[in-house]
Amino acid sequence: MKIKNILLVGVGGQGTILVSKILSTGLLQAGYDVKMSEIHGMAQRGGSVSTQVRYGEKVHSPIIGIGDADILVSFETMESIRWLEFLKPDGIAVINEHEIPSAPILSGKIAYPKGVIEAISEKVNTKVINAAEISEKLGNTKVMNVVLLGALIKSMNLTDIDWESIIKDLVKDKFVEINIKALNAGMEAV
Amino acid sequence: MKKLLTGNEAIALGAYEAGVHYASAYPGTPSTEILENIAPYKEIVAEWAPNEKVAVESAIGACYAGARSLTAMKHVGLNVAADPFFTMGYTGVNGGMVLISADDPGMHSSQNEQDNRYYARMAKVAMVEPADSQECKDMVIKAIEISEKYDTLVMIRMTTRVCHSKSVVEVGERTEVPIKPYKKDTSKYFIAPAVAKQLHLVVERKLVELEKFSNETDLNFIEWNDKKIGVISSGVAYNYAREVFGDSASYLKIGFSFPLPMEKIKKFAEEVQTLYVIEELEPFMEEQIRAAGINCIGKDKIPNTWELNPDIVEKSLLGTQKPTIDYDKNVAVGRPPTLCAGCPHRGFFYELSKRKNVMITGDIGCYTLGGTEPLNAMDTVVCMGASISMAHGAKKVFEKNNDDKRLVAVIGDSTFFHSGMTSLLDVVYNKSNTVTCILDNRITAMTGHQENPGTGFSLxxxxxxxxxxxxxxxxxxxxxxxxxxxxxxxxxxxAMDWAFALNEPSVVITRYPCALKKYSEQDIEEFGPIQGICEVDQEICIGCKACARTGCPAIHFQHEIKKSYINEAQCVGCELCMQVCPVKAISKVGV
Incomplete structure (x- = not known):
C-alpha cells in the first residue's frame, strides 16, 4: 500500500496533540508502521501549530513537504489556507467552521479574511464541519477536537479500527462517554 | 512490547535500559523532555541544573565517581558547557558517559542553527546520530558501551525532527550495573598542563582505535540496491533520502559519525557511479570525504540553510517537484506567538514601552515576546544572560559619549539563575548605572514549566x-x-520612576506567577486565588483601543462596531485592561 499522509493544523491549545495520539495509536494497532511529527516551543503561545501523521507498510520520513498530504484537517478556518500548499491537488480538505482571530486581527489592524472556505472549495474536494456547534450540543466544547477526529476517520476510510477502546485507554474515565459521542458525531457530519 | 515514542522519550527509555545512574540537564527546546521522561525512574538520580555547564560538570563528577551518567541540552546549551566538554575529551571516563546535543535546524525555537557535529570533532569525542526513536533508544545503550570500552565521552547528536517525532520502539529491560569503584588518578582526572600534554597524546591514539571501530560497527551499514546512485547520509536526512530514492539507490547509512568510517566510505564510493552526500545543515561529512580524495555531490546542490525535508532533497538532486494547488497564499493573516492572557509580563512591558530615550536589552524566555507587536519593548536578544552584561557595556559607551540614554536589562527568573548572576556582579563591580528587571514568574515557563532553584521543588x-x-x-x-x-x-x-531617578545600579523584581502555572501551596498563600473575569460595557466603551494595545489575546477589538470585547473563555481576570481603560468601561465580574 502507498503511504498515507495526514496533516492536522490549528492554533496552540486546540487539542491537536490528543487527536494525533489517538490517531497514531489506532493506526499502530491496525498493524501499520506509523510516524508522527509535531513542533513544540513557541507554538504553545497561541501560534499556528501543525501535526503530521504518516502510515503505511514502512514509513521512513517523519515529515512531508508541499503537495504531499492526502488530507488536511484544519481545526481553525484561516489555518486551512495557510497550510493548503501541503495538500495534494486530489486530496481532501476538512475545514472546521471556527474562527480564532490572531494578534493582528484582535488588535483591530486587519480584518479576519472572508470567503476562505469558498475559495478552497473551488480548488479541491472540501468538507466543511462546524465542530464547535456539534460539541456544544453534546455539552462540552472541549471535545471539538475529537469531533474533527471523527470526520478525519470517516474521510480516510479508517472506520474499521476499534477507536472506542483506544479512547477508553487514552482518555480519563469520566470523559470517555462524551468523547465517543463526539467521535461518532464527527463521523456522521461528513 | 512496542510503543510509539518521541525521540526524547526513547532516549529516556534507553538511559533506563542502559543502567544509567545519574542525569542532569537544563531545559531547552528541543531537548527538554529527555530529563522529564527520565525523572519518573527511581533507579536514576535526575536533576535540573541551573545551567548547561553545571549540568555537564555534575555529570562528569558522577562519571568519575563511577556512575553511568547522562547530560542533555539544546545545541546552544553546549556553547555554555563547552569548557568542561572539551576537557572531558582528554580525560575520558570511569563510568560510561553520554552527552546529548539536540540541534534545531530550521530554528523552530532557537537563535541560530549551528551544526554541533563539529563540536564532537573539535573536542575529539565519539559521536552517534540516531535517525528515529528506535535508534535513539538503541544508541544510548550502545553509546554507554562505547564510552566504557574506549574510555571516551560519547555525544549523541539529535535534531528537532528526531527529538519530537514519534515512531515505533521495542521496549526492553534495564541492565543494572554496579557503580564502578573510584580510584584517585591524577594522571587522568587532574588536568594540569603536564597531565594535559600526555592526555592529548592518549586521545589521538583513542581516535585511531575509534576510527577502526567506526569501519567495523554495524552502526554504519550499507544497503545495496542499484549501484548507479549511492547515498551517504546520517540522522533524519537519511530518512528523507530513503523516501526520495526508495530502492533505486544504494545507501551507506552513518550512525557513528565521528570518527567517520573512511575505509567503508572509500569502498562504497568505488562501487557506485554517482555519490550523493545528503546532510542537513553543514557539509560535516562531505568536507572530510572530499579531503580523503573522494568525489561527491552534496552542498553544491543541497542547501545548508534551514531544515531539509523529502521535497527539498528531491528538488535539489532530481530537479522534480510535486504538483500543488494554485491559490493566493497572502489571504492568511499572520499568527505570531503572543504573551498569554493574564501573563504578568504584559503589565511590565506595557509600562516599559512608554519610556523614552531607553535601550532595552532582552533575554531568552517567554518575555522575549515583549519585544514584538504591539508592545515592542525590547532592542536586543542575543543569548541566555546577555541582557544584564550587554546593558552594562552599552551604558559605559553611552556615558563615554555623553549620551544620557537609560539602559534597562530584562531577564527571567530561571535565566537569571542560569547566567544572569555573574553579569550583575559585573554591573556592581565595574559600576554602571543600569536598571536590571528580573521577571520572576515563579517557574521556567517557555520550555513548558520546569522547576528551578526559585520554585521550591526539584525535578x-x-x-x-x-x-x-x-x-x-x-x-x-x-x-x-x-x-x-x-x-x-x-x-x-x-518602580520605574524610582529606578530611572537613581544614580546607581538598581534591580526591579516583578514577582507574580505565570498565568498557566499550577499554583503551589506557597503560591496560593502569597498570591491568593484569582477570581472572576473582566468584562467590557460596550455602552461605555469609546473604541479607543487602549486595552487592545496591551496585546492581550482575550481582548478583541471588533472592527464593525468599533468596540472592544473580552473573550470570557480566555480571560483570567488579571485586571490590566481595567487599569488602562480611560473611561472605566471594563469591570470585574464573577467575584
Missing part, C-alpha cells in the same frame, strides 16, 4: 530550598532593590 518532585532573588541581588552588592506586582500599573510605574 523528581522533592521539596527544595527556595532561593530568594532579592537576597542574591543584595549579596552581589546592589543597594537599590524593589519587588513589585507587575499587574498593578501604579506600582509598576512608581
Amino acid at each position: 523528581q518532585g522533592d521539596e527544595a530550598q527556595i532561593t530568594d532573588i532579592e537576597t542574591i541581588v543584595k549579596a552581589l552588592g546592589i543597594k537599590h532593590v524593589k519587588t513589585i506586582n507587575p499587574l498593578r500599573r501604579e506600582a509598576m510605574k512608581e
Whole structure:
C-alpha cells in the first residue's frame, strides 16, 4: 500500500496533540508502521501549530513537504489556507467552521479574511464541519477536537479500527462517554 | 512490547535500559523532555541544573565517581558547557558517559542553527546520530558501551525532527550495573598542563582505535540496491533520502559519525557511479570525504540553510517537484506567538514601552515576546544572560559619549539563575548605572514549566530550598532593590520612576506567577486565588483601543462596531485592561 499522509493544523491549545495520539495509536494497532511529527516551543503561545501523521507498510520520513498530504484537517478556518500548499491537488480538505482571530486581527489592524472556505472549495474536494456547534450540543466544547477526529476517520476510510477502546485507554474515565459521542458525531457530519 | 515514542522519550527509555545512574540537564527546546521522561525512574538520580555547564560538570563528577551518567541540552546549551566538554575529551571516563546535543535546524525555537557535529570533532569525542526513536533508544545503550570500552565521552547528536517525532520502539529491560569503584588518578582526572600534554597524546591514539571501530560497527551499514546512485547520509536526512530514492539507490547509512568510517566510505564510493552526500545543515561529512580524495555531490546542490525535508532533497538532486494547488497564499493573516492572557509580563512591558530615550536589552524566555507587536519593548536578544552584561557595556559607551540614554536589562527568573548572576556582579563591580528587571514568574515557563532553584521543588518532585532573588541581588552588592506586582500599573510605574531617578545600579523584581502555572501551596498563600473575569460595557466603551494595545489575546477589538470585547473563555481576570481603560468601561465580574 502507498503511504498515507495526514496533516492536522490549528492554533496552540486546540487539542491537536490528543487527536494525533489517538490517531497514531489506532493506526499502530491496525498493524501499520506509523510516524508522527509535531513542533513544540513557541507554538504553545497561541501560534499556528501543525501535526503530521504518516502510515503505511514502512514509513521512513517523519515529515512531508508541499503537495504531499492526502488530507488536511484544519481545526481553525484561516489555518486551512495557510497550510493548503501541503495538500495534494486530489486530496481532501476538512475545514472546521471556527474562527480564532490572531494578534493582528484582535488588535483591530486587519480584518479576519472572508470567503476562505469558498475559495478552497473551488480548488479541491472540501468538507466543511462546524465542530464547535456539534460539541456544544453534546455539552462540552472541549471535545471539538475529537469531533474533527471523527470526520478525519470517516474521510480516510479508517472506520474499521476499534477507536472506542483506544479512547477508553487514552482518555480519563469520566470523559470517555462524551468523547465517543463526539467521535461518532464527527463521523456522521461528513 | 512496542510503543510509539518521541525521540526524547526513547532516549529516556534507553538511559533506563542502559543502567544509567545519574542525569542532569537544563531545559531547552528541543531537548527538554529527555530529563522529564527520565525523572519518573527511581533507579536514576535526575536533576535540573541551573545551567548547561553545571549540568555537564555534575555529570562528569558522577562519571568519575563511577556512575553511568547522562547530560542533555539544546545545541546552544553546549556553547555554555563547552569548557568542561572539551576537557572531558582528554580525560575520558570511569563510568560510561553520554552527552546529548539536540540541534534545531530550521530554528523552530532557537537563535541560530549551528551544526554541533563539529563540536564532537573539535573536542575529539565519539559521536552517534540516531535517525528515529528506535535508534535513539538503541544508541544510548550502545553509546554507554562505547564510552566504557574506549574510555571516551560519547555525544549523541539529535535534531528537532528526531527529538519530537514519534515512531515505533521495542521496549526492553534495564541492565543494572554496579557503580564502578573510584580510584584517585591524577594522571587522568587532574588536568594540569603536564597531565594535559600526555592526555592529548592518549586521545589521538583513542581516535585511531575509534576510527577502526567506526569501519567495523554495524552502526554504519550499507544497503545495496542499484549501484548507479549511492547515498551517504546520517540522522533524519537519511530518512528523507530513503523516501526520495526508495530502492533505486544504494545507501551507506552513518550512525557513528565521528570518527567517520573512511575505509567503508572509500569502498562504497568505488562501487557506485554517482555519490550523493545528503546532510542537513553543514557539509560535516562531505568536507572530510572530499579531503580523503573522494568525489561527491552534496552542498553544491543541497542547501545548508534551514531544515531539509523529502521535497527539498528531491528538488535539489532530481530537479522534480510535486504538483500543488494554485491559490493566493497572502489571504492568511499572520499568527505570531503572543504573551498569554493574564501573563504578568504584559503589565511590565506595557509600562516599559512608554519610556523614552531607553535601550532595552532582552533575554531568552517567554518575555522575549515583549519585544514584538504591539508592545515592542525590547532592542536586543542575543543569548541566555546577555541582557544584564550587554546593558552594562552599552551604558559605559553611552556615558563615554555623553549620551544620557537609560539602559534597562530584562531577564527571567530561571535565566537569571542560569547566567544572569555573574553579569550583575559585573554591573556592581565595574559600576554602571543600569536598571536590571528580573521577571520572576515563579517557574521556567517557555520550555513548558520546569522547576528551578526559585520554585521550591526539584525535578523528581522533592521539596527544595527556595532561593530568594532579592537576597542574591543584595549579596552581589546592589543597594537599590524593589519587588513589585507587575499587574498593578501604579506600582509598576512608581518602580520605574524610582529606578530611572537613581544614580546607581538598581534591580526591579516583578514577582507574580505565570498565568498557566499550577499554583503551589506557597503560591496560593502569597498570591491568593484569582477570581472572576473582566468584562467590557460596550455602552461605555469609546473604541479607543487602549486595552487592545496591551496585546492581550482575550481582548478583541471588533472592527464593525468599533468596540472592544473580552473573550470570557480566555480571560483570567488579571485586571490590566481595567487599569488602562480611560473611561472605566471594563469591570470585574464573577467575584
